[in-house]
Amino acid sequence: MTEASRIHCSRLRERLMPAEEAAALIPSGANVGMSGFTGAGYPKAVPQALAAHIRERRERGENYRISVWTGASTAPELDGALAEVDGIEMRLPYQSDPVCRQKINEGRMSYIDIHLSHVAQHAWSGFFGELDIAVIEVAGITEDGKLIPSSSIGNNKTWIDQADKVILEVNHGQSAGLEGMHDVYYGTALPPRRKPIEMTQPDDRIGEKYLLCPPEKIIAVVETNAPDRCSRFSEPDETSNAIARHLLAFFEMEVEKKRLPENLLPLQSGVGNIANAVLAGLNEGPFSNLTAYTEVLQDGMMAMLRSGKLRMASATALSLSPEANRELTDNIDFYRERILLRTQEISNHPEVIRRLGIIAMNGMIEADIYGNVNSTHLMGSRIMNGIGGSGDFARNGYLSVFMTPSTAKGGAISTIVPMVSHVDHTEHDVQIVVTEQGLADLRGLAPRQRALSIIENCAHPDFRPRLRDYFDRACASGRGMHTPHLLCEALSWHQRFEETGQM
Numbered sequence: 001m002t003e004a005s006r007i008h009c010s011r012l013r014e015r016l017m018p019a020e021e022a023a024a025l026i027p028s029g030a031n032v033g034m035s036g037f038t039g040a041g042y043p044k045a046v047p048q049a050l051a052a053h054i055r056e057r058r059e060r061g062e063n064y065r066i067s068v069w070t071g072a073s074t075a076p077e078l079d080g081a082l083a084e085v086d087g088i089e090m091r092l093p094y095q096s097d098p099v100c101r102q103k104i105n106e107g108r109m110s111y112i113d114i115h116l117s118h119v120a121q122h123a124w125s126g127f128f129g130e131l132d133i134a135v136i137e138v139a140g141i142t143e144d145g146k147l148i149p150s151s152s153i154g155n156n157k158t159w160i161d162q163a164d165k166v167i168l169e170v171n172h173g174q175s176a177g178l179e180g181m182h183d184v185y186y187g188t189a190l191p192p193r194r195k196p197i198e199m200t201q202p203d204d205r206i207g208e209k210y211l212l213c214p215p216e217k218i219i220a221v222v223e224t225n226a227p228d229r230c231s232r233f234s235e236p237d238e239t240s241n242a243i244a245r246h247l248l249a250f251f252e253m254e255v256e257k258k259r260l261p262e263n264l265l266p267l268q269s270g271v272g273n274i275a276n277a278v279l280a281g282l283n284e285g286p287f288s289n290l291t292a293y294t295e296v297l298q299d300g301m302m303a304m305l306r307s308g309k310l311r312m313a314s315a316t317a318l319s320l321s322p323e324a325n326r327e328l329t330d331n332i333d334f335y336r337e338r339i340l341l342r343t344q345e346i347s348n349h350p351e352v353i354r355r356l357g358i359i360a361m362n363g364m365i366e367a368d369i370y371g372n373v374n375s376t377h378l379m380g381s382r383i384m385n386g387i388g389g390s391g392d393f394a395r396n397g398y399l400s401v402f403m404t405p406s407t408a409k410g411g412a413i414s415t416i417v418p419m420v421s422h423v424d425h426t427e428h429d430v431q432i433v434v435t436e437q438g439l440a441d442l443r444g445l446a447p448r449q450r451a452l453s454i455i456e457n458c459a460h461p462d463f464r465p466r467l468r469d470y471f472d473r474a475c476a477s478g479r480g481m482h483t484p485h486l487l488c489e490a491l492s493w494h495q496r497f498e499e500t501g502q503m
Contacts, residue, residue: 006140006148006170007221015221019045022167022220023053028064029089030132033123033159034078037071037317037344038096038271038296041152042078043137043169044226051081058085065089069128071154071316071344072116072295072388073097075229083109092128093119094386105382113376116295116389117348120158124190134163138211139174141221146210149182149341150174151228152317156211157184157343166217172225177332182341184208199352202266202293202314203340232321233276233299239405240277242436247361247401248281250432250439255287260359266293268353268393269301270362271319274403276300278361283309293356295347295389297339299324305338314340316347348389353396360397362390364404367458368420369451369471370483371427371442373402379494380421387424394429406435406460412502414463416454418470419490433458447483448475463503 007013023046026032036042050066057064067090068082079097082088091100092112103109114122122128136156140148149156151174160166185207187195199206236244254260264287269275279300282290292301292313302324304310318341320328328335346352353360364375365384373394376387394400402425404415415435427450433440438457442450455467474484493503 004172005223006172006176007223008143009141009145009215011215012141012145012168012218012221015218017220017222019049019222019224020053022046022222023049025165025167025219026050026066026133026135028057028062028066031067031069031129033069033131033134033155033163034074035071035136035150035152035154035156035159036074036078037152037154038073038319039075039230040228040317040319041137041150041154041174042070042074042228043135044077044171045169045222045224046135046167047078048081051085051087054082054085054087067091069093069119069123069131069155069159071152071156073385077229094388096385101383101385111383113383113386115348115387115391116344117350117392119155120188120343120345121190123155123158123162131159131162131164133165133167134159135167135169136160136211137169137171137174139178140170140176141168142210145213145215147213148179149184149211150178153182153184153341154316154344157186158345160211160213160217163217165219166213167220167222168218169222169224172223173227175329175332177329177336180209181336181339182209184211184343185346186212188345197346197349197352200355202291202356203312205340206346207342227322227325228320230319230321230325232323233273236273236277236280239436240274241281243274243403243405243434244278244281246434246439247278247403248285250441252286263287263289263291265357265359265398266291268292268294268358268360268397269298270388270390271296271298272363274363275361278403279304283307293347293353293358295344302327305335312338312340314342314347316342316344344389348392350392350396353393357398358393358396359399359401360390360393361401361403362394364402364415366404366415366417366420367402367430367433367454368417369454369467370447371430371433371450371454372420372423373425373430374420374422375402375424377422379498380491391425391429394425399432400430401432401434402430403434406437406458407462411460411462413497414460414493414503416459416463416467417493418467419485421491421494435460437461448481
């Protein structure tokens, strides 16, 4: 135990051990639930020790693999380390690691892509099988054995409840001031015993400040001192700024038409540079007293909290750059009053999202002329990351916005296509499409009206004439005027890219 140990429970101090010993307690073939959500709050030491253990066993001719369940993506110390040694048999529910991605697309790792709001319920129902071990990062352990969550909660409550055994990583690299920032709800149940969730405002507290775990379940405690590995975001470029301007102008129009209140509605923002550009635009824009009900709190929302434009933010993870994380640590008392971290079954809960009237803003890979959105697959077959929580918010939010630049690969790809090569969000769940070219408001439009709006407002000028030509010829084909398509050409743009490197 270190001199300034955060393990204040004497019973659990007795289970302190090195990461190598703890990793050896994880058997081959186990289903392992690990903490972590979008690069925050994942275990740092045990997965790396387990990867070394797997490498040694494989050198002796043994086949050693586990299945990894998390909240969302983690980092190279977990996903990357285990994928590098072929240690992952199956992965769920979301990943962003390049080594994992390669193994999945090569067929060497099974991957279950699932709505994040579904994961806890499916685990409780046994759809994934038994959970053998949970490996959970915490910021500390109280005298009475309660666990102080770290920078993310994700599915940690479910993994602790469901697992036969639990390994804890107590990370001194996480701010001790995180204590009290969390809201862990223990009232969920499976049908037919489910009850309404008593939440009507984003800042309503409905749960505990701590994770609860019977001490007898905990088989090992490991101390670490390592920061989360979250990427810095690049400065918004003109394309991202143009997307932000179109969206902010739309919000101003909606307020003017009395379809949104002056402080909008609770904001949900996906991860990435475009999302941060939109948040930067909101921070400089006319709206104030804003709130957020989202999955991941990024640098952009931190800046809005700091400026006072954002009154409070509810999320399940803090995915911050090193600079923003220092800002959080240095001013933790300020942020603890304005941030609530919840379990992802609550942060992504369809009932709560619908009740609060969330404005959902997410990125995409491509959209077709009728409003179907692909947010996960390249050229129809190769997974990029996963659907994450975008479907939870798009289907249930008051407004469903999808954003992307109009081209990719230096202009070789149009992100507006005749038909998407993979569908994650159907036309029924997509209301607003935005590119740097403009914004298409699809509400109240029939399919052919949607097609004209998307082509004229969102497509890049280099591709707009060809999209118009496709649509006109599909309408003239006589094959059906509700959603006109030329089936022999609908995916020809993708096929052309595969064959020639451009659409």
